[in-house]
Amino acid sequence: MRLSGLLMLTLGFIAPLVSAHADEAAMALGKKVFLEISSPQCALCHTLADAGASGAVGPVLDELKPTADRVRTAVTKGIGPMPANTILTREQVEAVAIYVSTVAGAK
Numbered sequence: 008m009r010l011s012g013l014l015m016l017t018l019g020f021i022a023p024l025v026s027a028h029a030d031e032a033a034m035a036l037g038k039k040v041f042l043e044i045s046s047p048q049c050a051l052c053h054t055l056a057d058a059g060a061s062g063a064v065g066p067v068l069d070e071l072k073p074t075a076d077r078v079r080t081a082v083t084k085g086i087g088p089m090p091a092n093t094i095l096t097r098e099q100v101e102a103v104a105i106y107v108s109t110v111a112g113a114k
């Protein structure tokens with residue numbers, strides 16, 4: 008009884024730390040995908056202040072403020088003149104979706 012209480016307490020304390028860490032890792036990877044890993048790179052076509060990107064081919068992401076879902080769909084399927092990104096892993100797509108939806112319009 009006491010032990011399980013302690014266990015619950017410990018887990019309750021650790022879980023948020025672990026997920027905060029995962030978010031941080033995804034954000035760092037997402038920025039890298041935006042600037043470097045994607046091909047062609049998102050930054051070539053999009054403006055996003057947090058990434059220091061000023062591309063002018065596609066919509067300004069700081070104004071569009073897309074949800075993670077919208078980023079994911081655009082990146083995996085392509086939209087209009089934007090090509091689907093075929094070189095990114097699922098983890099990289101997820102990271103760039105989290106990153107863009109979090110920072111867009113934040114600066």
Ligand code: HEC
Pocket residue numbers: 040041045046047048049050051052053064065066071073077078081082086087088089090092103107
């Ligand atoms: C070759 C230029 C180009 C590249 C590279 C590019 N985009 Fe786009 N993107 C566009 C254009 C153009 C549109 C507008 C498409 C339309 O609405 O018809 C767009 C639209 C979008 C949208 C809005 C989708 C919607 O639902 O309206 C998001 C989000 C987006 N791009 C994110 C990204 C991300 C993230 C990357 C990198 C993985 C990327 N783009 C790479 C040109 C580009």
